[in-house]
Amino acid sequence: MKSAASIRIFQHLAIFVLWFLFALTVSRLTLVAIFWDRVAPTDGLGIILLQGVRFDLILVAALFGPVFLFKCWLQPIAFLRRLGNWILPLYTGLIVAAAFFVEASTASFIGQFDSRPNYLFVEYLKYPKEVLATVSGTKLPELVVFSSAAVLIAWFVTRWLRRDPYSDLRVSVKFSLLLTPVIILLMVAMIRSTLAHRPVNPSNAAFSQDSMVNQLPLNSPYSVLYAVYERRKEASNERIRYGKMADDEVLKIVLREAGITPAQQLDPADAPTLHFQQATARHDRPLNLVIVLEESLGAEFVGSLGGKDLTPNLDSLADQGIWFERLYATGIRSARGIEAIITGFTPSPRTNVVKRSDTQDNFFTLAALLSKSGYHTSFIYGGESHFDNMRRFFLNNGFQKVIDQGDYDNPVFRGSWGVSDEDLFQMAHEELSGKGDRPFFSLIFTTSHHEPFDIPANRVTPSEYGPRETSIKYADYALGEFLRRARTSGYWKNTVFLVIADHNAKIFGGKLVPVERFRIPAAIIGPSVTPRRITGITSQIDIVPTLLSLIGLDSNHPAIGRDLTRPEFRDGSGRALMQFHANQAYIEGNRVVVLQPDLEPRAFELGPDSQMTLLPGGDREIERKALAYALWGPLMIRTNAY
Template sequence: MFRKIHLPGRFALLFSFIVWFLVVSQLLRVCFFIWQYDEVSWNIINLLRTLLTGLLFDIGAVTYICVPALLYYVLLPNRWIGSWVDKALVWFFTSLTIFILVFTFFAELTFWDEFKTRFNFIAVDYLIYTHEVVANINQSYPLPFLIGGVLIITAGILFLFYKRRAFTKTFTQTATLVQRAVLFFTAVLIAVLYTTFITNNSAEWSPNRYNSEISKNGVYSFFAAFRNNQMKYDEFYTSIDKNKAFTIVKDKLVGAESKFTGGGFSIHRNVTDSLPSSEKKNVVFILVESLSGSFMREFGNQQNITPFLDSLAQKSVFFENLYATGTRTVRGMEAVTLCIPPTPGQSIVKRPENANLYTVNSVFKSKGYDSNFFYGGDGYFDNMNAYFGGNGFNIYDRGRGSVLSDKIKTTRNNIDDSEVTFENAWGICDEDIFNKMLKVADQQYQDKLPFFNFVMTTSNHRPFSYPPEKIDVPSGTSREGAVKYTDFALRELFKKAKTKPWYKNTVFVIIADHCASSAGKDEIDVANYHIPAFIVNLPESDNQKISRQCSQIDLFPTLFSLMHWNYESDFFGKNVLGRAFEERSLMGTYRKLVLMKQEKVMILSDQKKQAFYTWNKKDNSLKPLPIEKNFLDETISWYQTADYLFTNKLLK
């Protein structure tokens, strides 16, 4: 009854490749299911939908991959089929493509281990900063064995294709013009349909985030993130009237100490203190890599990996209920320097037009401070040097060169080899960067300059390596070891700083950039945004534990209040200790924007979606709630106004 469909032998290798890709992609999906077996939904309908949705995206990915090869097969005249040129090109590019894809499948496993997600904008960034990433991979994994394994697997796949006569058919059989045209235009049509109608977000069908992520295809997700690294708020998110949005935000920022000086679409205000400011105190600010609150005994950890920080919590202004704005270092930098909610897409640190903004350094500069940014790696990474240099900081890093660019009028100082005792892929160890800061601070003191020194640490980062014999956990073995070394390095910093003549007049501020992990089964894993923060060496009378729920963006406004400073502000953050402070935290990913007030959580998503939950702190779960209109409007207002001010260059 049915006529047998004949597939041209010229395309046998291409068809074998497609089948191989689809099978391996589903096997990888099954691996992720088993990996997260206790958190995914194993409901038979959800399981089948995950696999079938995944197959849909696998077909799209393999179509894009195959279009260039198909174009070659279609255009090559029949008389050249099987020539040495044809064989060389087909063997080379087939081998290269399979090698890259096998490596990619392995990379997906390591990426999932680190981020519990398919490739996203982080992977795109990693493609840009190849030096750090390749060095990190080399130090974290046995790269020669990995590459060797990929080569062996690639050879095995090619041998399988060879044994199934895919190469033989490809080099000995021809295809008619009609067959070529039908296959080519079918592939182009599929590619156009995926490009036009099927977005990567379509895979996010499940309330269980793991099921949605497993539904995706890593290659497809990578290129989707590459295309959508920057997102305009009004195009992707629910908006309200701008006047209403600014009215709501101003109402949240108003207080007895604040007087707005700008009308309309502005939050510019003067902040005054009823008490006279103290002598200009030096400020050493330390942004600690991946310091989750859950690492501290203060928050229930029993591993004793932060003994110094736990002791510091008892003799500082310690924030017990503070949440990071994001999941990456540049988000933490954005939050503490601009005191702004996380706008969608890339962090402002990485965007164009991010120089000469009104940052916390603008406040320090207005009071005559000398400001420096210290980073143990090459500050080219994540655009850090351009951002900090463009906003008034002198740079100390391991990069080469004395200046950043003609447009950025600041000094870039190289950290010399003689100042380094240990270095890995991400930079010098925490002790070394602290020692460099101490050396510069000594000079600032001699020059009678009040200083604001901003230090970014690197040791608590994969490959988790640090100088040997400093702590009782071998270097390079675990995250816990890296955390304990960072704690040790901070203890050594304070031990040395206390011998300095400038110590008694110096405030130390310590906070995490983000947590060590951020992904869970829900849209937002709230517990994985909880971070510690300390303000140290103020008068003992100021020491206290702050239990109010707050955000990274509130840290510097609180510090300025404790120092009784009067200053101008374009900040969304507020003094947590003020009477008018309303508890809340603002957090997100590059696509999800969140307002949390106590246990209520509103999440804005692209495609103009929103969801409302109650958060159970005990089991870190989210339970859906009916949308509250006022809560939704407030959430929209924080993010819509922040995006508007930056986009329209009103934070300059």
């Protein structure tokens, strides 16, 4: 009887935990209702709800298990009881408030990233100014409401738990000692949620071909915590997320697919992909190179690619240079696009190379290669260059000069993310005009097409579609003005220009990887560039070797992209890689292989309308290529071979 009475010390907390579980279920049902058009085709409502209970119990054990444990330990001694009755409710109130904020933000996060909150949610906390700028429009009221509600929840939960009628109930030390292993065992059992060798993880919730729907059984606090946990395991887990393959086999496949022959290899033992590339173009001297990186410009906004008619200046380049009709971005973030376009590196579910601690020095970039060849190299940006660690990465890896928001005097317009694109391009034009005869490479990164889409007034007619599309029209206007000035400049005749998007604006769809949403525009122009259209599949990782050929520079580099100036690749490289949160897709011809953490690869047939039909028997050859490409990047990082 005494033990039964002692158990009452947990009664108040247990009631609260039940309410917490109920709230998570209500949130999940709300998300199911909001995204019912995605859930219904999967016929998975029952799975979502049942697996949802499982992952909610995991979260409860992780968050509140320690509270039960400390309550058990503190209750036998009066002083510790009083201390616990003050600290434990406060801790619980704070973590519940944080959990509420993350869960309440889920619908908006899905709307932006087609995923429950994950590590991106944590990463954005590093840049509060940029976050506030992004949400200062339509999402600001939502942020204020959720933040205010979180504060109220923290106050209410703390106050309610401190009014526990059994908080002063004394229990024996013996009772606490006997109950401790029981609580620990329950915590471990609930967190593992299985008797199998490995504990449950998000892969257990995957049941459909829709990546977002597969995440509905999770809860967002768990999703964020698991993402943080995965990042902490980054170094040791990089090799085995998608499967296993011997390093020699990885290199054999990648070298073969990249067309790197033993005769081209310069250091097979320590830098296996470092090779000599002979440029296909010949000039009196290597040409200048300018890359204009357009923020969040997907094919859906480009009329020449079948999208909305918003970019007449970009569209006009289709007949003036090399125009890409099926170019795919490697990811959904700017840093991922920079990773591919500037370094030629492949994507992975891990931190991109721009932000990794082990790639901040002596990592291959176009700038590093060109600076060694006598080029002046610069990064010209309208925002704050420390965002996404760009400034550090660039200056440490070959860029000699960085221009950012603080370098503009009296800009025409200063928005939330920096100066306007016309200010950016004016600065770029002045910078390039002053280079004289010295060859140069400049990366120009735009910002105007970024939420909250604040742009100068009276430049373009507002789009009927909304602010995003209006900002795209403005970005295109600014690009057109820059190219018009460039054509009459002294540097035009000796320069190759690449205009390319970093990624699409919003990546979503009812697939494990919505490959059609990764399609982006790009054009290479200049007096030396012969106009043509590349109609086949191409990846951002093919940009580095292609540009090196076009500027006429023979070079040694480790990039594994395909040189699209070579006859065998004139219609495209024929393959592309895409990272969509934890999933990676490899597309070749009409086949798509999707790699998911801790699951077998899944092969699909890609239809003309981008529909993906599962191939029951798979496609072993392409699956091995996909795995080799996925493992090559971590192998290069681990062995310092890039």
